[in-house]
Amino acid sequence: SAVISQKPSRDICQRGTSLTIQCQVDSQVTMMFWYRQQPGQSLTLIATANQGSEATYESGFVIDKFPISRPNLTFSTLTVSNMSPEDSSIYLCSVAQGADTEAFFGQGTRLTVV
C-alpha cells in the first residue's frame, strides 16, 4: 500500500484567489490522479497527473482552472484557480502502483470558498 499526505487538510479561501494542494506519497507510484468530491456527492475524476508532461484532463475540467504539476514519481500539486463558491469541495489525491493494484486515497483537502 501507499501512504499519501495531502496539504493543506482544509482551507477557507476568498473568491478570486488560488490555492495549491500538495500530494506527497511515501513511495514511487506509476499513476497519480486528482478527484473532487462535492458536498454529498461521489468522486469525480479531474485529471491524471503525468510525470514530466502535461496532465490529462477529464471532460469538463481545463488546465487554466486546475493546473497540475507532477515533477517526479512521488509528488504532485493541484491548483484551484480563480476560485468561486462552486469550487467548495473536497479534493483528493489518488495513486496506484500499477494495473493490477487498487487506487489508494489521501485524506483529502476540504476547501471552502467564501
Place this chain on the structure above:
Amino acid sequence: AQSVSQHNHHVILSEAASLELGCNYSYGGTVNLFWYVQYPGQHLQLLLKYFSGDPLVKGIKGFEAEFIKSKFSFNLRKPSVQWSDTAEYFCAVRRDTGGFKTIFGAGTRLFVKA
C-alpha cells in the same frame, strides 16, 4: 462514455438484516471492479476488489461481492449488518485501457439502526 450506476442512493436497515447493494457498469471490455467505503468523517477505504479469477470475492468486515460479467454487475452483499456498517459505499470500475482511471458510482448511503 463509461459509467457506473448504483441503484440505491439511501438504504436504511436494522441490525442483523441482510444487505445487497447493486452496481452496474457500462464498459464492455476488461475491467477491474472495486467497492470502497467511507465512514463518517473518514477517508475512502477499500472493501474488496476483483481483478480476475473467482467472480465471488470476499473483502473485509464480512463483505463480499459477485462479478456477473453477462450482467455487467458487481453487487455488494453482507449477510448481517451491524450499526458500525453505517457509511457511504462506492462502487468503482477501472478499465484495462485509457490510463487506468478509476470511475466511481454515485454512492449509497447506508444507515443501520441499532
